[in-house]
Amino acid sequence: MSAIQVEKLKKEFNGLIAVNEITFEVKEGELFGLLGPNGAGKTTTLNMLATLIKPTSGQAFVAGFDILKERDKVRKSIGMVFQEPALDNYLTGRENLEFHGMMYGLSRKEAKERVREALKIVELEEFADKLVQTYSGGMKRRLEIARALVHQPKILFLDEPTLGLDAQTRRKIWEYIKKLNKEKGVTIILTTHYMEEADFLADRVAIIDYGKIVALDTPENLKNILGGDVISIEVDNHQNAKKAFEKLPWVKKINQENGIFYLQVEKGEEKIPLLIRIDQEEAGFQIKSINLRKPTLEDVFLHFTGRTIREREASQTERFRERAKIHMR
Amino acid sequence: MEINLTAIYILWLREMKRFLRSWSRIVGTLIMPLFFLIFLGFGFKGAFIPGVGHTKDYILFLVPGIIGMTLISTSIISGLSVLWDREFGFLKEIMVAPVSRISIAIGRIFGGMTTSLIQAILIFLIALGMGFKIPSFFSFFLALLVMALISAGFIGLGLIFASILKDIQGFGIIMQLIIMPLVFLSGALFPLSNLPRFLRYVSYLDPLTYGVESLRRVLVGHCFLPSWLNFFATFLFPIITVFLGAFFFEKSEL
Ligand SMILES: Nc1ncnc2c1ncn2[C@@H]1O[C@H](COP(=O)(O)OP(=O)(O)O)[C@@H](O)[C@H]1O
Ligand SMILES: [Mg+2]
Numbered sequence: 001m002s003a004i005q006v007e008k009l010k011k012e013f014n015g016l017i018a019v020n021e022i023t024f025e026v027k028e029g030e031l032f033g034l035l036g037p038n039g040a041g042k043t044t045t046l047n048m049l050a051t052l053i054k055p056t057s058g059q060a061f062v063a064g065f066d067i068l069k070e071r072d073k074v075r076k077s078i079g080m081v082f083q084e085p086a087l088d089n090y091l092t093g094r095e096n097l098e099f100h101g102m103m104y105g106l107s108r109k110e111a112k113e114r115v116r117e118a119l120k121i122v123e124l125e126e127f128a129d130k131l132v133q134t135y136s137g138g139m140k141r142r143l144e145i146a147r148a149l150v151h152q153p154k155i156l157f158l159d160e161p162t163l164g165l166d167a168q169t170r171r172k173i174w175e176y177i178k179k180l181n182k183e184k185g186v187t188i189i190l191t192t193h194y195m196e197e198a199d200f201l202a203d204r205v206a207i208i209d210y211g212k213i214v215a216l217d218t219p220e221n222l223k224n225i226l227g228g229d230v231i232s233i234e235v236d237n238h239q240n241a242k243k244a245f246e247k248l249p250w251v252k253k254i255n256q257e258n259g260i261f262y263l264q265v266e267k268g269e270e271k272i273p274l275l276i277r278i279d280q281e282e283a284g285f286q287i288k289s290i291n292l293r294k295p296t297l298e299d300v301f302l303h304f305t306g307r308t309i310r311e312r313e314a315s316q317t318e319r320f321r322e323r324a325k326i327h328m329r
Numbered sequence: 330m331e332i333n334l335t336a337i338y339i340l341w342l343r344e345m346k347r348f349l350r351s352w353s354r355i356v357g358t359l360i361m362p363l364f365f366l367i368f369l370g371f372g373f374k375g376a377f378i379p380g381v382g383h384t385k386d387y388i389l390f391l392v393p394g395i396i397g398m399t400l401i402s403t404s405i406i407s408g409l410s411v412l413w414d415r416e417f418g419f420l421k422e423i424m425v426a427p428v429s430r431i432s433i434a435i436g437r438i439f440g441g442m443t444t445s446l447i448q449a450i451l452i453f454l455i456a457l458g459m460g461f462k463i464p465s466f467f468s469f470f471l472a473l474l475v476m477a478l479i480s481a482g483f484i485g486l487g488l489i490f491a492s493i494l495k496d497i498q499g500f501g502i503i504m505q506l507i508i509m510p511l512v513f514l515s516g517a518l519f520p521l522s523n524l525p526r527f528l529r530y531v532s533y534l535d536p537l538t539y540g541v542e543s544l545r546r547v548l549v550g551h552c553f554l555p556s557w558l559n560f561f562a563t564f565l566f567p568i569i570t571v572f573l574g575a576f577f578f579e580k581s582e583l
Contacts, residue, residue: 052424052425075426082422086422087417087418087422088417090346090350090351099342100422
């Protein structure tokens with residue numbers, strides 16, 4: 001059985017199509033990533049799956065339950081960490097979690113026990129009895145992850161779990177997420193606009209842009225679509241070098257730009273020694289430098305949409321500004 | 330649409346904890362009624378005020394009014410607190426829980442009623458210190474009942490506003506444009522018979538008028554409008570607003 005099954009799910013906000021008939025499936029135990037720029041429709045997708053907003057059309061099943069007809073069962077099966085903090089600042093960390101547990105039907109005793117465990121996982125025991133008001137951004141995030149675990153959901157929804165956090169805290173949160181998935185077997189669906197996050201964490205990634213999924217596969221396969229790694233190589237004699245490179249059977253494509261050769265190869269790290277072993281004396285050229293570049297999901301995004309995620313976000317901001325201007329008039 | 334008692338209890342408990350931790354806010358909301366009570370109470374002590382006659386002393390007239398004033402402001406604020414939960418994101422956490430919206434609304438209303446009543450009782454204790462006397466313990470018990478009804482009514486009204494407003498921008502406007510006019514129109518501070526006829530008719534549309542009148546009836550033994558009308562309106566008002574408030578809350582999306 002798949003943990004999540006989505007069929008032609010669509011959401012329109014007065015004319016704006018936020019999510020455009022997306023279809024995908026998340027397997028049990030999988031760590032699934034939704035990667036896309038701001039405004040791509042990630043949060044809207046999660047909110048529909050969490051039964052917080054109703055889809056315009058299409059259907060979806062979470063833990064086998066229909067998101068339209070079995071809302072309470074869906075809600076019981078999932079834990080959700082929202083993009084924006086959703087904590088009560090006037091309560092302590094522990095109180096936030098215990099209240100959550102009891103809202104999900106745990107007895108007070110069970111709740112206390114589970115809260116202790118959850119706080120341990122995210123290493124917040126020490127601060128548990130402080131008001132959330134006093135927490136840092138990273139601590140709030142960790143507390144929210146812990147809260148989503150208290151009722152032991154089969155499926156965890158994480159909406160941009162490391163948004164706005166510093167690199168060190170981000171690493172820490174990645175660690176918790178990996179651990180939950182690998183050790184506790186929790187199915188996780190995570191949205192992000194950081195490609196390295198999707199690359200590092202997700203078993204499979206769906207790249208989403210303007211409400212549509214443009215590609216879906218393992219990060220490895222997605223990057224391979226681009227034809228593998230690129231070795232850039234600087235030499236003194238271009239003509240002789242070109243002749244030599246053309247003879248190599250494993251070079252898939254040769255580009256030359258500003259006197260530097262770009263060789264498209266697979267498993268670039270294994271090809272560098274081979275390049276160095278070419279008898280340079282006989283071939284008549286000297287290698288001055290070699291550089292290996294592995295494609296990132298950013299390149300994949302560029303390949304499928306014609307723009308980088310950063311560019312897309314910039315244009316998104318522009319669009320907002322335009323809209324704001326229209327409002328001001 | 331099932332009622333979830335644990336959820337109601339949890340939301341009530343949350344309200345209590347927040348209440349006990351926010352002394353500055355409590356002082357902030359109690360300061361106005363307290364000023365009115367102290368300065369009007371002492372200021373007009375023993376003065377002849379037309380229309381108050383039957384209640385003998387202005388303080389007897391004033392205290393039920395000040396309690397009504399306390400109840401309306403604390404209750405509307407409590408109903409509107411949904412807006413703050415929305416602003417700070419906590420509403421999402423409540424909305425995604427496997428709990429019916431109606432349970433959430435009920436939990437909120439009970440929580441709000443409790444904190445509102447505690448604040449009204451604080452004011453009441455101060456009034457006792459100023460020489461206000463009640464006829465019997467039973468009348469105090471009846472007054473509590475009336476106070477609970479007034480509170481529920483205005484929490485419901487706050488919930489309705491919160492569902493319509495959607496963000497906290499309108500919060501201050503509601504506070505100034507609704508609460509103070511309703512207090513002045515209710516006859517909480519001076520006899521309505523002193524108002525021009527037109528304003529008097531408007532005051533009959535003010536639910537707080539009947540609340541304050543009912544409180545006078547049970548605490549001082551006298552009211553100006555027919556008792557049955559006061560009690561009936563005081564009873565009907567919360568039924569309407571709580572129902573509508575829960576209905577709007579149920580329908581609201583994030
Ligand atoms: N409640 C809403 N009303 C109107 N438009 C919305 C609403 N929520 C989201 N949108 C719009 O839908 C699009 C997708 O938003 P969202 O799902 O938040 O994207 P992401 O999470 O990928 O950044 C955006 O253009 C956003 O402005
Ligand atoms: Mg988002």
